[in-house]
Amino acid sequence: MEVSGKLDQVYQQTLQLRELASQAEVAPELLDEALKALCLVLEELHAADEELLEQNRNLLDAQRLLEIERQRYATLFELAPDGYLVTDTVGLIRQANRAAAALCGRPQADLEQKPLIVFVAAADRPSFQARLADPHAQQDWEITLAGPNREPVRVAITVASLNNPQGQGATLLWLLRDITQRKQIEQQLRLAYDHLEQQVAARTAELTEANARLQQERDHHRQAAKTVRKQAALIDIVPDAIYTQNLQGIIEFWSRGAECLYELPAAAALGQPADRLLQLKPSAHTPPATDSSSWQGELEYITPSGQSRVVLSRRTPMYDPSEQPQAVLVVNTDITAIKQLEAQVYRAQRIDSLGTMASGIAHDLNNAIGPILTATDFLLKPSQAELQPHRELLTLIRSSAQRSVDLIQRLLTFGRGTSEKRVPLLIRQPLLEVAALLEQTTARSIEICPQIPADLTFYVVANPTQLHQILMNLCINACDAMPAGGTLTLTLAPYQLSPTEAQAYVDARPGDYVVITVADSGLGISPQSLERIFDPFFTTKPAGQGTGLGLSTVFSLVKSHGGFVQVSSELGHGSQFRVYLPVAAAPNPAPLPAAAPNAEPPGPPPPRPGPDG
Structure with missing residues (x-):
């Protein structure tokens, strides 16, 4: 119960006691109760x-605390960095702190009872009046405070309203924050942004x-690269060896044709000296790498595999923009096959001319020796009894004349060939027959190794006697090349x-061929002799042991059958003769079965041909 209520209760009880005491007669019991x-x-x-005293003390303490808080808030209000104003609803200033006085440019005492609008710049007063009429419509806005003899100040305003006990707005609280520097920075940033926009x-x-220029250059470079790729593709397609070297002879470009011709990849050739990389034969001549003049001529190179290549070389200087030579372009065309074909043509022409001459000589000799044979046959008849003591001499004369006739016949065969009939032959059969004959007639120190697959049933159109002569001539030469023994395959x-390969041989046609290879492990043939082995009358054998017609006859007979001959040899490592004959269609009748490699040859063995070169 509150103190006022208790006092009121005590007062009422006192009145009741007074009323009891005023009565005339009071019972003692009542008096005691009253007391x-x-x-x-x-x-x-x-x-x-x-x-009551305690409440008074508490009230005094609360008043002291309230005073302390009031002073603290007054200090904060006074020393706040932002301007604080208290006005009535029409903007009449009732209280202002130091910061507000500084923003308005007046002492604090001069601000009280002054309308706030007088400190607002003239340009902002209409908008200030409109907002002051309804301060709750927009809580935050900006205005400019201006005064005499001072720079205008741009402030941000926040307004709050305090209501009276009746709930009506009676007081406005203003927060004024100086944003002049911020506005100046914003203006500088805006100017910088505009300047940056212009620069951008x-x-x-x-x-x-x-x-756009770069795109044009890219298009130009792309077109140039496309042109370069086309040119590079064309260079790679060309079979010629194309390379460039600087004036010091260092290779800077190496085409695919050069890789094929010189058997060197580009990685191994680039950056290497051309004179050391490309091995010229000692007799070959080429200008030095430092010579930038034009030159053309034939050169002979030795490839890494040891093959000799003849090229038609053309050198052209390349100039820089100042017309000074900076490199040399070399284009080498492989003419090895052409040179070989020329040699074959010259050899064929030489053989033809020698054949014609040999035919004439053989005809004259045949006419001269014919009467000798006729006379000796007549003198050796039994009816010529008186000549019997001279029979041995006559037999020797006839034998010598017959050998001369055989030689003349070989000259005629070499010179004009023969008109004997050619028929389709199963090529395995004559090879097996020759192999069997060689096993019976050659020395035991020579091993005969026929490698003739049974499933190869190719036919060639040939004269059996001539084909046999071709094989026997090659095999006898191979045996003669192995005086100490060896292997004939x-x-x-x-x-x-x-x-392309057919172009390297005279009258050769592309198509299917059979290759007969006669290989020996003998002495081999020197490079100088290898160039002349098919020449008539050329032989490396001692005098009296060869006529030099064996290989030239082989060459002529193979050529007359539409084929050609290849030969490869190395001193001390034997020789290989390859006879290429065109394949023919099989005849309608079934061919006779081929003879086994070790079968007996039909009939008596033919006499061994005379030695040749």
């Missing part, structure tokens, strides 16, 4: 007085123009001759 009630009232009054626009225009294989 007790009075004492109780006095005690309650005393307690209420104590409680100008730079963008420059970049656009540069990009006979092989048969198919071969597809391409048009």
Whole structure:
């Protein structure tokens, strides 16, 4: 119960006691009760007085704390960095702190009871009046404070309203924050942004123009690269060896044709000296690498595999923009096959001319020796008894004349060939027959190795006698090349001759061929002799042991059968003769079965041909 309530209760009890005391007669019991009630009232009054004193002390303490808080908030209000104003609803200033006075450019005392609008710049007053009429419509806005003899100040305003006990707005609280420097920075940033926009626009225009130029250059370079790729493709397609070297002779470009011709990849050739990389034969002549003049001529190179290549070389200087020589372009065309074909043509022409001459000589000798044979046959008849003592001499004369006739017949065969009939032959059969004959007639120190697959059933159109002569001549030469013994190998294989390969041989046509290889492990043939082995009357054997017609006859007979001969040899490592004969269609009747490699040859062995070169 509150103190005022208790006091009121004590007062009422006191009135009741007074009323009881005013009565005439009061019962003692009632008086005692009244006294007790009075004492109780006095005690309650005393307690209420104590409680009242305590409340007074608490009230004083609260007042002191309130004063402290008021002073603290007043200090904060006064020393705040932002301007604080308290106005009525029409903008009349009632209180302002130091910061507000500084923003308005007046002392604090001069601001009280002054309308705030007088400190607003003239340009912002209409908008200030409109917002002041309804301050709650927009809580934050900006205005400019201006005054005489001072720079305008741009401030941000926040307004709050305090209501009176009736709930009506009676007081406005203003927060004024100086944003002049911020506005200046914003203005500087805006100017910088505009300047940057202009620079960006100008730079963008420059970049656009540069990009257009770059695109044009890229298109030009792309077109140039495309042209270079086309030229490079053309260079790679050309079979000629094309390379460039600087004036010091260092190779800077190496085409695919050069890789094929010189058997060197580009990685191994680039950066290497041309004179050391490309091995010229000692007799060959080429200008030095430092010579930038034009030159053309034939050169002979030795490839890494040891093959000799003849090229038609053309050198052309390359100039820089100042017309000074900076490199040399070399184009080498492989004319090895042409040179070989020329040699074959010259050899064929020489053989033809010698054949014609040999035919004439053989005809004259045949006419001269014919009467000798006729006379000796007549004198050796039994009817000529008186000549019997001279029979041995006559037999010797006839034998010598017969050998001369055989030689003349070989000259005629070499010179004009023979008109004997040619028929389709199973090529395995004559090879097996020759192999069997050689096993019976050659020395035991020579091993005959026929390598003739049973499934190779190729036919050639040939004269059996001439084919036999070709094989026997090659095999006898191979045996003669192995005086200390060795291995003679006979092989048969198919071969597809391409048009490019056919160009390397006179009258050769592309197509299917069979290749008969006669290989020996003998002494071999020197490079100088290898160039002349098919020449008539050329032999490396001692005098009286060879006529030099064996290989030339082989060459002529093979050529007359539409084929050609290849030979490869190395001193001390033997020789290989390859006879290429065109394949023919099989005849309608079934061919006779081929003879086994070790079968007996039909009939008595023919006499061994005379020695040749």
